[in-house]
């Protein structure tokens with residue numbers, strides 16, 4: 001027994017459950033503890049590492065909490081104007097078709113100010129990957145209402161709850177772009193449990209593989225928490241997400257190989 | 263070998279872009295410059311040089327496509343007319359902040375608002391003073407012929423890359439639409455991947471093991487570092503002001519008066535010079551070719567030799583502010599112009615000279 005808990009016995013290959021992701025920099029993440037952004041960053045970098053495409057991958061950071069994504073991902077990156085990443089990605093991919101291009105965007109960025117760029121990049125079937133982190137709120141600017149804020153959900157600009165009669169209904173942009181012939185792979189995932197992290201990673205891997213095969217646009221939504229914006233503790237926010245966000249934004253593949261999932 | 267063609271100013275821009283080794287054009291239709299993209303689409307530059315052409319969903323998208331492409335070290339451009347250029351200002355500001363070379367063509371129409379589709383020069387302030395947010399300038403070239411429309415494409419790209427800064431060709435609907443003879447240079451090749459790696463080592467082309475990652479951003483939340491960045495930008499602008507002033511002087515040697523005019527107004531003034539000289543009025547033309555950097559010193563020198571200057575612009579008077587700042591103040595300096603898309607006639611210009619400067 002004594003022998004078994006010695007350090008050297010524990011530090012064995014077969015006991016290894018986690019190592020620092022190689023392509024994450026040493027910079028301390030600027031995200032609130034418990035926020036899904038960090039996990040999502042990590043799995044993108046794992047995919048890039050595992051595919052061996054660091055030297056061929058260029059990412060685009062949004063304006064939003066992930067504005068500094070380029071500080072954390074050890075790849076070449078550009079920082080977009082709010083909402084315009086899909087336009088940048090379009091040009092980058094067309095000018096360098098051999099590279100892997102992805103944008104990383106929040107819901108305000110992708111589904112409010114950048115709606116036109118999102119829809120048109122999807123509609124043209126640009127051969128890129130869009131990672132869409134949907135936390136139902138504007139995290140960076142302090143918790144204002146987002147296009148994806150749930151009906152009745154409180155935010156700093158919907159302090160009495162989102163009134164759909166005057167503020168409109170949440171925009172299911174992922175279902176919307178799945179309708180477009182240009183999208184090849186559309187999926188909605190989450191990163192709140194290890195099982196979900198694995199699924200999301202698989203989806204992101206598939207999205208990058210699709211670029212290699214020149215299949216067209218892959219769109220991976222990650223439904224995530226914003227514990228600060230939602231004013232909840234991390235664990236509580238994940239529970240709230242499961243109970244409230246998932247029924248409205250159900251997880252799973254929406255479009256595979258250009259075909260809508262029935 | 264040079265090639266002589268007869269074409270519209272707008273088309274000359276497009277042909278020159280293909281020959282200047284441009285990698286990509288991104289645009290959205292608007293009168294009076296839609297021929298630029300139409301010519302490119304018809305010409306299939308992808309087959310000629312590999313240059314790509316894309317009709318974007320808006321000017322917001324176009325300028326950010328330019329941003330993305332420029333950040334990869336590519337020679338990329340867009341074109342539009344006044345309302346579209348207003349939409350692009352955020353993107354231009356981002357590129358100025360991130361120090362990205364690019365070319366924006368503005369074939370100006372009268373404003374404000376939807377205004378008119380007729381030629382105007384009322385976007386001078388926007389072009390030369392940094393039309394978007396923040397302290398910045400873009401290099402601004404003002405062609406006054408179809409030939410210059412063509413010549414300034416390569417020049418604008420060269421200056422943009424030399425200083426890592428956006429450049430603009432500020433034209434107007436008249437020069438965009440008029441047909442003239444134009445001589446084209448031979449094709450110069452697009453940058454190879456090797457050249458991009460060597461000449462633009464900052465470009466996001468994919469992080470290889472031999473270098474640190476490249477980041478293109480205009481963001482720095484630390485005020486001290488952001489100030490340093492701004493100081494560096496300002497030093498660059500001073501260098502541009504020192505090295506890149508371009509202008510033309512026409513019969514200024516014996517002139518008692520000068521017109522200061524660019525673009526279409528400069529053409530009208532050339533005709534006005536003839537009319538005035540027939541009347542015995544010794545007048546010349548000073549034509550700024552770079553509006554930013556503005557030929558301050560040259561205007562100042564000239565102002566010491568003449569009795570008066572008339573700034574002729576198709577606007578309410580914008581460039582005149584720079585003329586006034588540059589010139590000695592003991593001479594008469596006035597503005598004459600038409601607004602709303604009207605081009606003044608040479609006779610009107612001479613009359614304005616007589617009334618506002620000579621008689622005034």
Ligand SMILES: Cc1ncc(C[n+]2csc(CCOP(=O)(O)OP(=O)(O)O)c2C)c(N)n1
Nearest residue numbers: 063064065082106107108109137138139140
């Ligand atoms: C043109 C422009 N408008 C507004 C802003 C302010 N702004 C910054 S981030 C943001 C919202 C970000 O929310 P989201 O995209 O959902 O990302 P999150 O922070 O939640 O990850 C806004 C409105 C800006 N930077 N630029």
Ligand code: SF4
Nearest residue numbers: 032035065139226227
């Ligand atoms: S504000 Fe919200 S989205 Fe932003 S880092 Fe904090 S928890 Fe994450």
